[in-house]
Amino acid sequence: MKFSYVNPTVIHFGQGQIVQITNSIPKDSKVLVIYGGGSIKKNGVYDQVTAALGDHEWLEFSGVEANPTKETLDKAIDIVKAENVTYLLAVGGGSVIDGTKYVAAASLHDGDSWDLITGVYKPETAIPLGVVLTLPATGSESNMGAVVTKKATQEKLGFLSPTVRPAFAVLDPDAMKTLPERQLINGLVDAWVHVCEQYITSPTGHMVQEGYAEVLLRNLIVLGDSFEQRDDAWRANLMWTANQALNGLIGTGMPQDWATHMIGHQLTALWHVDHARSLAIVQPSLLRSQMEFKQGKIEQMGRNVFGLSSSDDLAERTINAIEAFYAKLKVDTRLSEVEGDKSEAVEAVIKKLEDNGYLKLGENQAITIDVSRQILENAL
Structure with a gap:
């Protein structure tokens, strides 16, 4: 048994912990909040997130699918590049988090974002990201893996990189109350x-x-x-x-x-x-x-x-x-x-x-x- 182990993700666990976003993201950051189909606007999570970002400059990107696609995520990458976004906040389950990791790494690449999956592009750095977890399942909120689908070719593939491990993750079980x-x-x-x-x-x-x-x-x-x-x-x-x-x-x-x-x-x-x-x-x-x-x-x-x-x-x-x-x-x-x-x-x-x-x-x-x-x- 021989290994090196580190997990630097800061976990904020428990009810009411979404407020931790305020001090977890540097105040001079330009934040892109990434989420899925809008359920976070029905269960109160969105309101808590926006309140916590009250002192930050931020914008949002919605519509990440249950199995995030390259085609959708490329649109988020375009926003990151055009708006000079410096921090990402994933609000959702494993799919939203995985998609945000893809955006974090691929946004610093000049070529096709899928190069990240094929290994043509090996990131040495990525845009920092945090997470508000709403659906427990994948553990993506504190690991360095992500899986993305290329809709055009019906491929579902993953990548691993320590550069996309979230800096922090909020795990508030109350976010699960309205899940089907x-x-x-x-x-x-x-x-x-x-x-x-x-x-x-x-x-x-x-x-x-x-x-x-x-x-x-x-x-x-x-x-x-x-x-x-x-x-x-x-x-x-x-x-x-x-x-x-x-x-x-x-x-x-x-x-x-x-x-x-x-x-x-x-x-x-x-x-x-x-x-x-x-x-x-x-x-x-x-x-x-x-x-x-x-x-x-x-x-x-x-x-x-x-x-x-x-x-x-x-x-x-x-x-x-x-x-x-x-x-x-x-x-x-x-x-x-x-x-x-x-x-x-x-x-x-x-x-x-x-x-x-x-x-x-x-x-x-x-x-x-x-x-x-x-x-x-x-x-x-």
Whole structure:
């Protein structure tokens, strides 16, 4: 176990913390507030943000989609360049935050913004950004990753850069009160798979990372079980658990998978399947296909997360328990959202994987194109 770890994002957690924006952004900044479809104007978040920016010069950009597109974000980049914006404030969930990270980095590039995704442009700096989180799910509020969709080519791809890690993030659970149930469920599932991608690999003996991952998974089970009794504590615990699931800590020094995400992203890009639900479709089939490598960790998860007793079929019972977790939340684990010939859907996803160079996925690079095809066929 050898690693270097730092997470410099300042977290302002709790009710009423949006006021922290006032002193978190330098007063001489020109701020662009970026948000989505306008729900923040209905739940009071927008009013709190504008009040906190009372001493700042600021303008706004709205309309960032649930899966942010290059085409929309390029419009924000044009504003940043034309108005000499010096600070960005993302107000929303993971999609708004990811999109803002893209704007932060690409705005300092003279070429095509997609160069950031292809690696043609490697940012050495970015416009600083802060976050007001309204939907807990991705952990994007305090990590250095982002995923963006290119609508023209139906590609959903990501990038990592320490230059776009937010300087601060406000996590006020009250911002969740008006969220639809579907979005809350998606947040639960997304956080769950984030932990799994860093945990279900092979036993490492890293007691802190593995033990903490198991705590987070147990948290999410409890939150799922008590979904109908949501209160202030429930919202606060989901918001903090989702943050800890992907702030970099539990993956530090650990083997990581992420194949479920790479395959699931294609379902979202092609058919607009909710991101979290695309993960639930892929994950159980993927785990069964990789039993040769993952059995020990799956069994550990069965014992330490689900409280299952040891047996010859413990790994399969654990995967069944994962599927039951999704079922309780009414999240499908089959490719039901794609209409028409499912075999054609499989081949469409495979072509996208090939086009993007995802020829070998997973912590062991054992998920070849043929294995990806089998995973998808088994998820039908």
